[in-house]
Amino acid sequence: MPLSVGIIGCGRMGQQYVDVYNTLPGTELVAIAEHNPERRRVVGERFGINALFADAREMLAHVTPDVVAVVLPGKYIHDAVLAAVEAGVRGVSTDKPIGAVLADVDEMVDACAEAGIVFGGGNLQRAMTSVQQAANRLQAGEFGEIIGASVHRYGGEISGGGCQHIAVLRRLTGAEVTEVIAWGEPAEALQQESDEGLQINGQFRLSNGLVCPVFPRDTPHRGVDVWTQDALVRWDWGDPQIFTGLDDNGQRIEIDPNYAPAEYPQFTYLGTSIQSFISVVERGVEHENELFISGRDLRQSLEVAIAAKHSALRGSVPLSLPLEDRSLSLHPVDYRWLGGDQSGRPQTLDEAAGNA
Ligand SMILES: NC(=O)c1ccc[n+]([C@@H]2O[C@H](COP(=O)([O-])OP(=O)(O)OC[C@H]3O[C@@H](n4cnc5c(N)ncnc54)[C@H](O)[C@@H]3O)[C@@H](O)[C@H]2O)c1
Numbered sequence: 023m024p025l026s027v028g029i030i031g032c033g034r035m036g037q038q039y040v041d042v043y044n045t046l047p048g049t050e051l052v053a054i055a056e057h058n059p060e061r062r063r064v065v066g067e068r069f070g071i072n073a074l075f076a077d078a079r080e081m082l083a084h085v086t087p088d089v090v091a092v093v094l095p096g097k098y099i100h101d102a103v104l105a106a107v108e109a110g111v112r113g114v115s116t117d118k119p120i121g122a123v124l125a126d127v128d129e130m131v132d133a134c135a136e137a138g139i140v141f142g143g144g145n146l147q148r149a150m151t152s153v154q155q156a157a158n159r160l161q162a163g164e165f166g167e168i169i170g171a172s173v174h175r176y177g178g179e180i181s182g183g184g185c186q187h188i189a190v191l192r193r194l195t196g197a198e199v200t201e202v203i204a205w206g207e208p209a210e211a212l213q214q215e216s217d218e219g220l221q222i223n224g225q226f227r228l229s230n231g232l233v234c235p236v237f238p239r240d241t242p243h244r245g246v247d248v249w250t251q252d253a254l255v256r257w258d259w260g261d262p263q264i265f266t267g268l269d270d271n272g273q274r275i276e277i278d279p280n281y282a283p284a285e286y287p288q289f290t291y292l293g294t295s296i297q298s299f300i301s302v303v304e305r306g307v308e309h310e311n312e313l314f315i316s317g318r319d320l321r322q323s324l325e326v327a328i329a330a331k332h333s334a335l336r337g338s339v340p341l342s343l344p345l346e347d348r349s350l351s352l353h354p355v356d357y358r359w360l361g362g363d364q365s366g367r368p369q370t371l372d373e374a375a376g377n378a
Contacts (some may be wrong), residue, residue, distance in 0.1 A: 024358060025049050026088045027043045027089050030055045031093040031095075032055075032061065032359060037376070043091070051362065052071075052073060057131070060371055066377045068374070081110035087111060089303055091115050096121055099121055099154045099315025100130060112139065113302070113303035114134065116317060118182070121324065124324065124351065124357070127321045135282075142296075142299035143320050146295065146320075149294045151294050152260065153261075154193070155282065156257070166253065169307070171191060171246065173226070174246070175237065175240050180217045181323075181354045190257050195234075196214075198311065199229075200227050200250050205223040207223075215351070215352075218355045221238035222330045222331075224334070243258050261281060265277065295315055328345065331352055
């Protein structure tokens, strides 16, 4: 029996989810919840789905799919995830950023954990098979002991795009961020509710004892470096580069990392993210720590971003994680929080129909 799938939110990103679920063997799209009536009609026709609903609660009152993919603007994720938990799905996934207020995200993580429901992440680079393979090799000790890590370009949107950095850093190092000290600029960006334009300088203390410098802009790199005595693994968006040893000029030597390719390369990391999610739902929630990207990972990314902002706001005080004050928040930019229709970047019907 294939796993039945419901998509909640079928805008730009939700339509990509549908393409993946329609391609993977072992899953069957059965329902779509989409708020915008014209887009709902068009995506229903495009994907051949008659079970069309206005929102999560309406959908779940009629049908309980095995898995539900919540692909909504941030403001609406919390309610949809809790509705899926109440309906008794086997797995629910969301995308980034998972929310704005820590307590809301805790509620989602706890509700899934208490009900034994797999809580998946979404379309993040951490889910690339190459990132997973590089991390496995680092942690197996292939390059020796990890002795350093750094984060580059943690700025602009630390909750939106910066989410990617924290998720990859934790996976490559196999460590948690346990303390954040940060400096933030410009001053106006620190005062506002959203992460728009905020640039963070700082350092993260990791659970393996390392202190990881954080740079706000291109160094010229834009991702995460992790190094051992004579090797460097560099995630700079895309497949991580691997360097081992030095040439006669003392320059690092890049090697062919020989990554095994993804099964559905056309879907890049959304495909591998969903494959890993489906595999864990099939095998059971006790395998949840094998998810390439989970709801918990998204919470950690948000929590680090919030800690960075608040450390900077309070004069670069060290803040320990988990943060004590769960009422703290950081909103993403309007497009991520409210979606295209409300932020002025609506998807046209032609695009939604797959014609543009
Ligand atoms: N991981 C990534 O690379 C990435 C990239 C883009 C977007 N995203 C995330 O994906 C999510 C969706 O982004 P998008 O680009 O598809 O946005 P979008 O605005 O194109 O689509 C969102 C859709 O959800 C619908 N919607 C809004 N509220 C709803 C509700 N309560 N119930 C049902 N439908 C509702 C809207 O009508 C719209 O069609 C956001 O969380 C965004 O941050 C992630």
